[in-house]
Amino acid sequence: xxxxxxxxxxxxxxxxxxxxxxxxxxxxxxxxxxxxxxxxxxxxxxxxxxxxxxxxxxxxxxxxxxxxxxxxxxxxxxxxxxxxxxxxxxxxxxxxxxxxxxxxxxxxxxxxxxxxxxxxxxxxxxxxxxxxxxxxxxxxxxxxxxxxxxxxxxxxxxxxxxxxxxxxxxxxxxxxxxxxxxxxxxxxxxxxxxxxxxxxxxxxxxxxxxxxxxxxxxxxxxxxxxxxxx
Amino acid sequence: xxxxxxxxxxxxxxxxxxxxxxxxxxxxxxxxxxxxxxxxxxxxxxxxxxxxxxxxxxxxxxxxxxxxxxxxxxxxxxxxxxxxxxxxxxxxxxxxxxxxxxxxxxxxxxxxxxxxxxxxxxxxxxxxxxxxxxxxxxxxxxxxxxxxxxxxxxxxxxxxxxxxxxxxxxxxxxxxxxxxxxxxxxxxxxxxxxxxxxxxxxxxxxxxxxxxxxxxxxxxxxxxxxxxxxxxxxxxxxxxxxxxxxx
Numbered sequence: 242x243x244x245x246x247x248x249x250x251x252x253x254x255x256x257x258x259x260x261x262x263x264x265x266x267x268x269x270x271x272x273x274x275x276x277x278x279x280x281x282x283x284x285x286x287x288x289x290x291x292x293x294x295x296x297x298x299x300x301x302x303x304x305x306x307x308x309x310x311x312x313x314x315x316x317x318x319x320x321x322x323x324x325x326x327x328x329x330x331x332x333x334x335x336x337x338x339x340x341x342x343x344x345x346x347x348x349x350x351x352x353x354x355x356x357x358x359x360x361x362x363x364x365x366x367x368x369x370x371x372x373x374x375x376x377x378x379x380x381x382x383x384x385x386x387x388x389x390x391x392x393x394x395x396x397x398x399x400x401x402x403x404x405x406x407x408x409x410x411x412x413x414x415x416x417x418x419x420x421x422x423x424x425x426x427x428x429x430x431x432x433x434x435x436x437x438x439x440x441x442x443x444x445x446x447x448x449x450x451x452x453x454x455x456x457x458x459x460x461x462x463x464x465x466x467x468x469x470x471x
Numbered sequence: 472x473x474x475x476x477x478x479x480x481x482x483x484x485x486x487x488x489x490x491x492x493x494x495x496x497x498x499x500x501x502x503x504x505x506x507x508x509x510x511x512x513x514x515x516x517x518x519x520x521x522x523x524x525x526x527x528x529x530x531x532x533x534x535x536x537x538x539x540x541x542x543x544x545x546x547x548x549x550x551x552x553x554x555x556x557x558x559x560x561x562x563x564x565x566x567x568x569x570x571x572x573x574x575x576x577x578x579x580x581x582x583x584x585x586x587x588x589x590x591x592x593x594x595x596x597x598x599x600x601x602x603x604x605x606x607x608x609x610x611x612x613x614x615x616x617x618x619x620x621x622x623x624x625x626x627x628x629x630x631x632x633x634x635x636x637x638x639x640x641x642x643x644x645x646x647x648x649x650x651x652x653x654x655x656x657x658x659x660x661x662x663x664x665x666x667x668x669x670x671x672x673x674x675x676x677x678x679x680x681x682x683x684x685x686x687x688x689x690x691x692x693x694x695x696x697x698x699x700x701x702x703x704x705x706x707x708x709x710x711x712x713x714x715x716x717x718x
Contacts, residue, residue, distance in 0.1 A: 410615070
């Protein structure tokens with residue numbers, strides 16, 4: 242009996258791994274939403290000099306802020322597919338039958354989302370830093386801050402994505418719900434670049450915010466998913 | 472059973488409380504405004520504009536208080552599936568948003584003569600603005616979901632996440648503000664405030680709280696009546712022909 246049980250119910254980790262692999266394959270085959278998000282990010286940030294003028298001094302002051310706002314917008318635009326796609330084609334109902342706690346499912350989805358959407362954004366961020374005349378020593382801090390902060394953005398976004406799953410015009414509402422909640426990450430993210438060193442107090446606060454999101458967001462998003470599936 | 476019994480009991484209780492609540496609220500607000508506008512002395516620095524404070528500070532207090540109220544009501548609603556708590560949270564949100572707008576507007580009116588500008592990216596102003604956004608998101612989520620019980624639970628999750636986030640937002644904004652600009656604006660929160668200002672302010676605060684309590688009761692009652700009307704209407708549709716023949 243017990244051997245049968247272990248056969249029919251694999252541990253959490255294999256399911257999580259295959260969930261992440263599935264999402265990444267899907268994202269790659271559908272035509273790379275991560276690629277589109279990165280292009281969107283580049284275009285938005287390229288518009289900034291057109292708006293504020295080409296003076297290098299001005300651009301280098303606002304560079305880190307504009308990059309963070311661009312990352313925020315680009316990941317928000319992709320977030321509405323996080324659960325919506327699985328909800329529409331019925332996969333979400335099958336996920337609910339998995340021997341997997343819902344918060345873990347959310348976490349797996351967010352990890353896949355981060356790998357497919359946030360990583361490309363982080364990869365192009367240094368190029369945008371060059372375009373916006375970001376001071377040389379800040380590049381390391383920029384990358385580190387993005388690596389620490391974007392998981393927090395994805396997690397906060399997952400709450401809003403779960404709350405708006407299946408709603409009409411959910412995408413707009415998703416942005417409205419998650420943007421105010423992302424304020425601390427934006428502030429600490431920009432602050433950590435401004436301080437001029439690799440590891441500083443705002444980097445630590447950024448990490449703390451992301452860690453809080455790791456604890457709170459999967460539970461909240463799981464509650465919202467359950468609610469929207471019944 | 473509980474679901475049907477509770478709103479009924481609430482209607483009875485709130486119906487009895489409402490006249491007292493509104494009476495006390497009206498009395499406190501009139502008294503507070505009289506003291507604030509006519510009795511309290513002019514400030515030696517701010518002269519007459521100091522009187523804006525008596526409207527502004529209680530509004531700021533209520534902006535935070537109402538969100539906390541919504542979060543507590545949401546927890547009660549989620550944990551005990553308490554329909555009246557859900558409706559109270561829903562009823563409170565637009566009131567809180569109005570307090571936030573009132574705070575921002577009176578703050579701007581005070582800031583113009585005092586600081587020479589309508590708006591500065593001061594820590595408190597910024598977190599107040601973010602709080603207004605949170606209220607708007609909460610109201611929008613309620614509006615977006617048709618079914619009341621589902622909307623209530625979704626909104627409750629949002630309110631709880633928001634209440635966890637508000638201290639972090641406040642801290643981050645304060646931290647951001649000190650990073651970008653050193654404290655340059657003196658505000659009226661020295662170690663002590665003169666009793667001639669303190670008493671009208673406290674009365675106004677109590678008046679605001681009672682005003683909020685009155686409005687929440689009233690709006691929750693309206694919500695219950697609306698739902699009752701909706702279910703009556705649906706029952707009517709269901710037995711449409713019969714009802715027509717009786718009518």
